[in-house]
Amino acid sequence: MALNIIVCVKQIPNPDLQFQINAEGTDIRRDALNYRTNGADEYALEEAVRLKEKHGGRVTVVTAGPKRTEQMLREAIAKGADEAIRIAYDDPAAYDAMRVARVLAAAVKSIPHDLVLTGVQSDDYIHSLTGIVIARTLGHPHASVVTKVALDGTTLTANRELEGGDQEVVTVPMPAVLTIQFGINTPRYAPLPAIMKAARQPIKELTPAAVGASSWDAFAAGYTFRVRRLTPPESKGRAEIFAGGVADQAKKLAQLLREKGFYRG
Amino acid sequence: MAGDILVVAEHRDGKLAGATFELVALGRSLARQSGGTVKVALLGHGAAIAPRLAEYADVLAVDDPHLEHYSPGGYEQALHAIVESVSPRAILLLHSSQGFDLAPALAVAFDAPLVTNCVALVFDGPVLVATRKILNDKVVVEIEVSSERPYLATVRPAAVKAAEPLPSSATVTHMHVSIDPAKLGATFLRAEKPEVQDIDIATADIVVSAGRGIKEKKNLALVEEFAKLLGGVVGASRPLTDMEWLPKTRQVGQSGKTVRPKLYIACGISGAMQHVSGMKDAGTIIAINTDPSAPIFEVAHYGFTVNVLELLPAAMKELRSG
Numbered sequence: 091m092a093l094n095i096i097v098c099v100k101q102i103p104n105p106d107l108q109f110q111i112n113a114e115g116t117d118i119r120r121d122a123l124n125y126r127t128n129g130a131d132e133y134a135l136e137e138a139v140r141l142k143e144k145h146g147g148r149v150t151v152v153t154a155g156p157k158r159t160e161q162m163l164r165e166a167i168a169k170g171a172d173e174a175i176r177i178a179y180d181d182p183a184a185y186d187a188m189r190v191a192r193v194l195a196a197a198v199k200s201i202p203h204d205l206v207l208t209g210v211q212s213d214d215y216i217h218s219l220t221g222i223v224i225a226r227t228l229g230h231p232h233a234s235v236v237t238k239v240a241l242d243g244t245t246l247t248a249n250r251e252l253e254g255g256d257q258e259v260v261t262v263p264m265p266a267v268l269t270i271q272f273g274i275n276t277p278r279y280a281p282l283p284a285i286m287k288a289a290r291q292p293i294k295e296l297t298p299a300a301v302g303a304s305s306w307d308a309f310a311a312g313y314t315f316r317v318r319r320l321t322p323p324e325s326k327g328r329a330e331i332f333a334g335g336v337a338d339q340a341k342k343l344a345q346l347l348r349e350k351g352f353y354r355g
Numbered sequence: 356m357a358g359d360i361l362v363v364a365e366h367r368d369g370k371l372a373g374a375t376f377e378l379v380a381l382g383r384s385l386a387r388q389s390g391g392t393v394k395v396a397l398l399g400h401g402a403a404i405a406p407r408l409a410e411y412a413d414v415l416a417v418d419d420p421h422l423e424h425y426s427p428g429g430y431e432q433a434l435h436a437i438v439e440s441v442s443p444r445a446i447l448l449l450h451s452s453q454g455f456d457l458a459p460a461l462a463v464a465f466d467a468p469l470v471t472n473c474v475a476l477v478f479d480g481p482v483l484v485a486t487r488k489i490l491n492d493k494v495v496v497e498i499e500v501s502s503e504r505p506y507l508a509t510v511r512p513a514a515v516k517a518a519e520p521l522p523s524s525a526t527v528t529h530m531h532v533s534i535d536p537a538k539l540g541a542t543f544l545r546a547e548k549p550e551v552q553d554i555d556i557a558t559a560d561i562v563v564s565a566g567r568g569i570k571e572k573k574n575l576a577l578v579e580e581f582a583k584l585l586g587g588v589v590g591a592s593r594p595l596t597d598m599e600w601l602p603k604t605r606q607v608g609q610s611g612k613t614v615r616p617k618l619y620i621a622c623g624i625s626g627a628m629q630h631v632s633g634m635k636d637a638g639t640i641i642a643i644n645t646d647p648s649a650p651i652f653e654v655a656h657y658g659f660t661v662n663v664l665e666l667l668p669a670a671m672k673e674l675r676s677g
């Protein structure tokens with residue numbers, strides 16, 4: 091069957107970089123951040139495009155974020171998405187992931203779909219909740235940490251990764267939501283002509299009114315949520331760090347391995 | 356009663372996830388603050404693990420054929436009945452594959468606030484204060500949530516110490532809940548175990564693991580040579596097995612193997628939580644990473660901060676020249 095697939099993607103600060111906390115201690119400093127597409131979302135997009143190529147259908151990418159996220163959406167189009175929608179939800183910090191997930195759920199509801207894919211987690215805040223909140227809000231069956239997707243007729247099966255290398259295979263009635271694990275596929279690079287073409291493609295913007303709300307505040311739930319403070323991690327200082335250049339550190343490493351009895355050559 | 360803390364036990368193939376006892380420990384400390392006790396929800400079919408759990412806390416057990424395998428809908432139905440019956444102040448689950456799948460669904464179903472992947476939880480009066488580590492563990496954030504509804508939280512494995520058993524066993528209460536098989540959501544088809552044809556890194560005395568810091572697949576040869584010189588085996592962090600530079604059987608961490616060798620050397624591994632949980636109990640841990648702020652140095656005993664691709668050949672030369 092031809093599939094209408096929605097992929098929810100997020101643009102995150104590259105977590106490999108260093109971060110500074112703002113003077114108020116309420117957020118990281120965002121003036122000079124380098125943003126990129128969340129890793130697991132790249133796999134989710136690739137899986138969606140492969141399903142479309144095999145079974146026919148349409149892939150729509152959706153994000154909730156400021157204008158800068160349009161670049162990520164254009165990349166997704168260049169990699170095979172048919173349409174891109176930006177939910178104009180401009181909270182750069184967005185620590186309340188439940189609230190963003192409810193906004194995404196409202197947007198997903200307004201787009202015809204058989205399958206919704208998200209990454210298993212975003213590498214900035216590592217909540218692992220967005221996909222499943224969307225699923226349960228819309229009443230769709232779901233499976234998380236998915237490492238394989240198979241569609242046979244209208245029956246969808248998914249491999250879920252458990253701990254210790256074990257997996258379980260589950261049947262997921264559609265419409266369904268899957269959260270996609272790293273390594274499920276090898277995401278493609280966008281060909282240059284596709285990048286050129288995507289640069290000209292319009293990106294649809296979704297406002298609260300489009301999903302029947304007066305403002306995004308309508309998606310705050312019946313609880314209060316507040317960031318109390320951000321701090322650098324307490325250094326346990328366990329590691330004895332060796333200084334010096336390569337030659338010095340190599341001598342120290344060799345000495346350490348001998349002293350501890352790990353090398354008896 | 357209203358101050359009780361409910362812990363959702365995680366188990367598979369008749370075995371409890373060890374980190375369930377960490378939830379019990381955290382549940383005890385929260386219950387002291389909220390004026391209640393810890394209760395453990397055990398959902399399954401024919402599992403004989405209730406007495407073992409009762410050594411640690413009161414157990415509320417639901418046994419039903421439709422709970423033989425985990426399903427989000429089956430667990431939600433059983434937990435709905437338990438929550439109706441005990442009205443807990445907070446519900447704790449593991450930040451695990453099952454926790455990812457279940458906790459967010461419960462939050463929607465119970466209209467409850469959820470904080471995931473917590474490393475600490477305390478009550479400040481009626482407010483729940485959750486501590487989380489974000490951005491590759493480089494920033495710690497404290498979140499306050501306040502609600503009349505029960506709080507839901509998932510807790511990162513190995514963040515707190517496991518509970519000690521009680522002086523004498525607590526009670527096991529069997530609850531009868533009829534599970535509607537039409538509302539299981541995704542349903543279990545079969546289990547798949549990894550095929551073991553490769554060496555078992557879990558039994559080695561020395562494991563030398565490679566991460567993204569080795570840059571290119573061809574540099575694995577260097578790590579292999581170093582491991583061989585020490586009589587050890589080569590492990591890997593997740594990105595390397597995802598790229599298929601090494602088979603999945605070599606992956607150290609939460610979704611791979613847990614290893615406790617006498618010596619663990621992390622070569623170009625940043626030390627994400629998923630990796631660290633699989634190697635933190637090694638006897639001696641040596642980390643090599645050019646980023647001195649990498650979280651791997653939090654668990655390592657010794658740290659080297661030069662390029663691993665230059666350090667290993669130089670160290671081998673030193674060792675061989677004896």
